[in-house]
Amino acid sequence: MKTYLTASRNLALVCLFAVSATTSIPAQTDNATTPEEPPAVTEYMGRTVAQTMHWTGASWLVRHKREQEEAGLSMRAKLELQPGMMVCDMGCGNGYHSMPMAKQVAPEGKVYGVEIQEPYFKMLEEAAEKAGITNFVPVHGLIYDPKLPENTLDLILMVDVYHEFSHPEHMLKAMRKALKPEGKLVFIEYRAEDDDVPIKPEHKMSKEQLTKELNANGYKLVKEYDGLPWQHMMWFGKNAAK
Numbered sequence: 001m002k003t004y005l006t007a008s009r010n011l012a013l014v015c016l017f018a019v020s021a022t023t024s025i026p027a028q029t030d031n032a033t034t035p036e037e038p039p040a041v042t043e044y045m046g047r048t049v050a051q052t053m054h055w056t057g058a059s060w061l062v063r064h065k066r067e068q069e070e071a072g073l074s075m076r077a078k079l080e081l082q083p084g085m086m087v088c089d090m091g092c093g094n095g096y097h098s099m100p101m102a103k104q105v106a107p108e109g110k111v112y113g114v115e116i117q118e119p120y121f122k123m124l125e126e127a128a129e130k131a132g133i134t135n136f137v138p139v140h141g142l143i144y145d146p147k148l149p150e151n152t153l154d155l156i157l158m159v160d161v162y163h164e165f166s167h168p169e170h171m172l173k174a175m176r177k178a179l180k181p182e183g184k185l186v187f188i189e190y191r192a193e194d195d196d197v198p199i200k201p202e203h204k205m206s207k208e209q210l211t212k213e214l215n216a217n218g219y220k221l222v223k224e225y226d227g228l229p230w231q232h233m234m235w236f237g238k239n240a241a242k
Contacts, residue, residue: 037142037143037144038144038167038170040143040166040167041166041167041168042166044168044213045209045212045213045216046209047163047202047205047209048201048202049163049164049165049166049168049202050163050164050200050202050203051164052116052117052164052166053164054117055117055119055120061093061094061096062094062096066096068229069229069230070159070188070228070229070230070231071227071228071229072096072097072100074227074228075159075188075228075231075233076097076100076101076104078225078227078233079101079155079157079186081101081104081105081109081155082104082105082109083104083105083106083107083108083109084105084108084109085105085109085154085155086105086109086110086112086152086153086154086155086180087101087105087109087110087111087112087153087154087155087156087157088111088112088113088114088146088148088153088155088156088157088178089101089111089112089113089114089157089159090114090146090156090157090158090161090175091114091115091116091158091159091161091164092113092114092115092120092124093115093120094120094123094124094127095113095123095124095127095128095136097157097159098111098113098124098127098136099127099128099131099133099136101157102128102131102133102135102136103131103133105135106133106135107135109135110135110136110137111135111136111137112137112139112148112153113136113137113138113139114139114141114146114147114148115138115139115140115141116140116141116142116143118140121138121140124136124138125138143165143166143167144166144167144170144171144174145170145171145174146171146174146175146178148174148175148177148178149178150177150178151177151178151179151180151181152178152180153178153179153180153183154179154180154182154183154184155183155184155185155186156175156178156179156183156184156185156186157186157188158185158186158187158188159188160188160189160190160203160231162187162189162205162210163189163202163203163204163205164203168213168217169217172213172214172217172218172219173217173218176217176218176219176238179238181238182237183237183238184222184223184235184236184237185214185219185235185236185237186233186234186235186236187205187210187232187233187234187235187236188228188231188232188233189204189205189210189231189232189234190203190204190205190230190231190232191204191206191230191231191232192204192205192206192209193206193207194230197230199230205232207224207232207234210232210234211234214236215239218238218239219236219237219238219239220236220237220238220239221234221235221236222235222236222237223235
């Protein structure tokens with residue numbers, strides 16, 4: 001659930017419903033009867049909802065220039081993770097951020113890695129095994145429900161993910177339930193205000209747009225960091241008044 005560079009990448013954007021592979025990883029799921037899927041949106045509060053990146057583009061998530069372009073080490077340091085914290089990497093892909101975070105919150109803490117495309121789970125299993133990580137919890141979410149335990153998480157990280165949600169209101173509501181009272185959503189999104197950021201417009205978000213959408217769904221902005229090369233970093237907490 002990440003984005004694409006404009007002309008410099010030639011990966012295909014394919015609808016997530018095309019995925020039909022199987023995997024052996026014991027992903028956490030909710031065994032209750034799945035309700036009828038609510039209708040997806042293609043526009044939300046004045047912006048175009050971007051397509052989800054297909055899992056066959058996974059190699060782009062570990063491209064050699066990613067640290068230079070996104071400063072992932074600095075970003076994760078700003079999260080101020082501590083041992084024992086319960087964290088979610090929403091739309092975790094092949095675990096680029098999940099595995100380092102799992103080491104930071106070990107041994108008592110956990111990282112829940114939510115994905116909707118099954119082939120990623122084999123990649124996550126292999127990444128966790130290679131790194132010797134035992135506190136990573138794979139979660140097979142739905143496009144409208146991340147399947148996270150309620151009142152559990154200190155932090156939910158979304159790196160270039162939120163703008164692709166086809167059900168933003170459903171997801172924001174579900175994540176609000178999963179957060180502890182003082183838990184935070186952390187958004188990393190390419191800056192729409194900066195024309196020099198070489199990302200397609202539908203894969204960017206402005207601070208104004210993100211704040212508008214989060215305020216409308218029961219959140220308030222509590223912190224910002226503007227030091228990443230191409231992206232905003234914004235923390236949102238629950239708005240007790242809503």
